[in-house]
Amino acid sequence: MANSKFENVYISSNCNQCPNALHWGNNNLICYASCNSVCIYDPEFGSGGKVVQSLAKHTALVNSVRWLKGSDVPFENEIVSGSADGDVIVWTLNDGKFSHNILKGHNSNIAIVDGMYRQEERMGATVVSGSMEGNVKIWYRPTCSDAFVLRQTLDFGYNICISMRIYTLDLLSNHIILAVSLDDSSIRLFLEDDTSQELNLKPAAKLKGHEDWICGLDFTRDGGDLLLASSSQDNFIRIWRMTRQEKSALNSSAVNMKTSKWNFKIYVESILIGHEGWVYSVSWNPINNTLLSASWDKTMVIWEFDKEHNLWLDNIRVGEVGGNTLGFFGGVFGPDGDTIIGYGYHGAFHMWKNDGVDWNPMVTVGGHFRQVVDLAWDPKGSYLFSVSSDQTCRIHAPWPTEKSPITWHEIGRPQVHGYDMNSIAVFSKYKYASASEEKVIRTFAAPSNFIDNYIRICKVDNDHHIVADNTTAKGASVPSLGLSNKAVFTSDNNAQSQVKNSKEIYPEESYFTALDLDEPPTEETLLQNTLWPEIRKLYGHGYEVYGLSASSDGKYLASACKSTTQEHAAVLLWDTADWKQIQKLISHTLTVTQMCFSPDSQRILTVSRDRRWSIFEKNEEEKFVLAATTNKATGIHTRVIWCCAWTHDSCFFVTGSRDGKLAIWTKNPDKAIENVLGQYQSASSHLSLPKDSVTAVATAPCLISGQFLFAVGLESGNIHFYKWTIENLWQLVLDLSESIAHHLTVKKIQFRPVLGQTGKKKDDNDILQVATCSADYSLKIFNLFIKNL
Template identity: 30%
Template sequence: MNVSPEFISIGGNRNPAAADWDNAGSQLLAFGADNTIALWDPQDEGLQGVQAILSGHTKAVNAVKFFATQSPDVSVLLSGSADNTLRIWRARRGERFECVKTLSDHTQPVTRIATLPESEIFATGSSDGSVKIWKFVHDAEFTSIDVELTQTINTSPKYFPLNIALAPLDESSTVLAVAGTRSAIQIFVSRETQFHLSATLTGHEGWIRALAFTRETPDADSDLLLASASQDKYIRLWRLHQGDELPAASTALSDPALGGLGKSLSNKAHWIDSAMSKHSVTFEALLLGHEDWIYQASWRHREGKLQLLTTSEDNSLAIWESDPNSGVWVCITRLGEISAQKGSTSATGSAGGFWVGLWSPDGNSVVSLGRTGSWRKWTYSAAEDMWAQHVAITGHVREVKGVSWSRDGSYLLTTGSDQTTRLFSQWKRDVASPSWHEFSRPQIHGYDLNCIDAVSNTQFISGADEKLLRVFDEPKGVAHMLHNLCAIDFPTSTSATLPDAANIPVLGLSNKAIQAIDDDAPNQNADEDDGDAIDPASTIRKSTLEFKHPPFEDHLARHLLWPETEKLYGHGYEISAVAVSKSGALVATACRASSIDHAVIRLYDTKDWLEVKPALKAHSLTVTSLQFSADDEYLLSVGRDRQWVVWGRSTEEAMYTLKHSNPKGHARMILGAAWTTLELPTFMTAGRDKSVKVWQITETGVQLKATVTASTAVTAVACSGKLVNSRLMFAFGTENGEIGVGSIASEALDEANVCMVKTEVSPAKTINQIVWRPGREEGEQQIAVASDDTSLRIFKVQQVSS
């Protein structure tokens, strides 16, 4: 069996230090994603998204930094995590990154990493209140890499270092800036191998979130500039000038735009000494313009000008440069969301701030990461003299709990603990290989979502921690987009009844249908005397729903919801499982339970959405998985009470009764269940007792035909919808992220061939669900895998002829 990754979607961690774009060799962007590191090439014309994921850390990755190797053939990546470790990864051109060293010197989470280009030094900051200075020891080819700890600087009990920056001061010494949970910046200067505290810069009024050094001009002898950005919404620039004399006083202090602030800005000079020279540190400028906390600042020399990129909680990304005439620093470009469009909650589409802002290696693109885990990318067009937004990548930021293909396999739905449901499909354009993207965010919710299933190609049902299930219908705007970009057939039979779009009323949880109006239609609210003035939120301009490319994050969060058409009540606790019958006429649901009264399975018919009574009673603890057989003759349920139950359809179409049960189906709780497509009714169960069992219903009862063992608890199992070379294909996932893909000859069920997917492409945490893509040719099978490591992965499965 050959199993290869086809697509990975994963959201970025909400930490300003958890991403870096390699200026040299690989030109890849690395970002922390839960406890893994994702690698993405934002300049890739094919838009193939995340290329690889590096697993190794056991807790969230807080800091990621590329080390400048001065070699185009070797990339070295440093990562720091909440598991208190620092890992060093190395990759040669065209090869995967491998972890070559793990350092455990910090006693608390590693929060920051700073490197010094053209030097072997790097520094790390941690919640243990220390900054550690390290030195790389390696050969020219980086075949052997070792690290020496040269110094530990303690900043506690005064403050915790939130960030650090390094720069060469002169030929013999280095300057280190450290700041964090207080409003002052400490400047350290190295003498031989040790750093000594030389100055403390005051002026900010809040915690300092960003520090960045640069030379004022590309000339090595020019002054050093330090940018510091804070929770006080201001950016301060500081000048480090060599010599006994102070630099010419900055005219920026008398800038009339500062108003009364100008008087309170101290221009006190701080003096710092190295072994060779003396430097003054003076306040240079105050940059005003952000309306909320500032998270990141980074310098770049672009086209002969020095520019500073900052990102803020106010949903904007700003580029600043100094006015050549007055010397005043001004914001020349602002990208992101305009204040008027901000919502008050995630439900009304607010982005919740930009956490990361990075320059591309050529300086002509910038990317930023927002609260929803999605990246945004802008590229500068010299011809139009403007920054244009381009397609970037998106992903869940919490555990992905449920995944379901549409009935015809044309798109994929995922749902999870970040309270969103997302729709992925392939963009079919004139390139060699189509690329996968998120095309719609049907549900943005106020509760964690646990399970999902497609009712038809234009309808799905999802269950959450709120004790009820919700049914959603595809709006016309999304159907048109999927038809135009993904070549998915437009639903002609139901198109007359489909609403145009949906939104969430400001104080509501339910998506309401809204209509699309022509761009030139008059605004209904213009006439004050009109008694029928409509709410502007209940309409949308048609042009907003016309896309020539996969939608950007702003549209996904605001305009591509699906209207909710039904709510299903009845359960008393959080919904744990949902399954739709193969005919689409019935839905079976279950909830978390600790007694036989609550561990019931409720059935609803999809025509009138009424419950089919009575509820099915057999389990005594939570039902973890439900599935209907291919002909809907049987419903299989498994639970934490270690039993599986097969319900058979009675004479009445919608009624099911208990046919078979096994209270000791597994030695531990059963977490997954799947029907096969064999002629005799055969099903599989997966349990915490590290096994997958194959059962067959015969005239005499249910027989155990085979047991497939795994190395750890099995949490999900799925069977392909068709036989391949008269063999049954199945896949299972385990508690620690392993995936096994196997095949069984239909006449010898006890002989299973299982191939384990390579660890480097498998998820890093528990697998919650696996589903096979329907409607695929025999040699082109695919599985979608939802995992607790926040990733959705699609794998291609090919049977290799022996």
């Protein structure tokens, strides 16, 4: 890191909501699909794991990812991914960096991909991809230095490929067997033609038995036999055994599959009944032939063959308990065979590890599963809030441990709402307001149970006295059909012991239990036991609230709603002491897209879809009055202004627009008031990025080498960092491309309000942290090394 300008500290993003979107390689790295990207998750990093990289080249949702596997390749270094854009991409890891090879041939959504290495050739590989247009394509690469070439297309007419798995028929011949499940509830088997010099797959058998779509397939070897596990939406799992026989030994009672030398008898060894919902995936243990199944009934089951009774039994059952969840999309074994990971409907990860006696839940990574639309540091930079169109507000914080590097995790989910979230404003460490697709603003305060757990997990000084009193809630719960987080007090918990069933007080989905945690909570705990109680609802807007902003002193809250008229485009100002509306600031005629208080809390800057900005200044009567605005004659921007920000000294402010311009403004007390600008004027020439739109901007909390530092987020997902002074103007010092920053629109950027790294008690004034969020479902935190900028 000696000469590096930055490092990625945290990537927060959940898995896509589809089967086959996660795979765990023998290299102990997990790849999973997240929006249009592939994320690389190292579960062994630090004490809680870390998403170390995101790979972005797809232009639509990634539906399937797999590590290329092979018995003679101990550690995989290639991933194949398929997307709704119709592209298949092979990612190759060399010297710590991934290169990509795009395979074009499909004209429709890619549903499933798989790939494997060939034993006889050095890094030669075969990749298969199935699309919604009813075909499977086979791609082949003779050696690692060659490109993949389309060798064959298997056409199924009007049948759609649901799942697929490729494997070697036996260790001696190295010939390929391909299993494809179609929407007619059948499995088609294809064998490599062993009489041909070229790769060619021929139909070999058709397996029937399931009564609904087959969503999961997986092969393993049992001695000289092959086992194929299939899981279906009929709630059943079937295990098919393929036994090799002499060519002449045909069996009329079983399905026969032939090669030029051998005949394979295929029969159902067992039907596993134990799930009460669709079974989306099956995965064999790489160490022993136990089978993991993941189902829509909120459980994952490990099945083991009992030799004494000659039966497959459900040996271990784990899963989600409570909360608003809908079960599992998939689950896989780790390379050690003693760890399993699954992901649910909301993309959240669940990991369990076997200690020899029990399977214990483990700390995992996670994040939002829809656009992350806003974020905010608490005033001291202790942790980070984020809100998303997945209808949740989440808190992210570092987890320091003595012997391992710091890892970031979600430590709280204060709000699980029923509307898509739009904005958040943080007043203090333990108090915030949020807005969603409704006319109401909701304010929240931290319960004592969250504060206790935060102090233990993050190992910070006890500041419980800031909010602790007799009225502080222990936690919060949400009624089954409600949207408001209701406070739960200690007396409520004591009353539970007086009833036979504690659920008589709280419905199953919202039941709160106070927990003492020493490590980041699991998904089930986050859903139910980290909610913050709602303290006040604020009414006043006529349409859905679009944006919020809090003053740096925490005394004021500004809010704006969606609007097409001047009446509803007014900014409402609230006093946070009593939550009363104290002013209505009128200037704009269309939706105010962002508001920003100056750091000294004396001015409010607003920008709008009407292509104007406005400044409201506090007068002697403690009222905010319109001091300046722009119009067509005085403005610089020609398109909607998306973002704005003040410099740390309250002397300058910047505005960013869809026209790709970033303008900087200042107040000149000596300027005569000649027009609507008042005493405000442009501070220098504007920055122009004509090929992109400026969607987010932030300023550093201090001067960097005597200059202002600006972070500029773009619609493309790129983030640029510029230094600026009146003398030196705009100097690009750092450019984060889509592979590092984001691959869709940057929604918000905010620097940590103080220098140094969150979670480290030792001050480090050479590091500045910046948080970013995007429409690509991700939130990221970067360390900027000030000396190298």
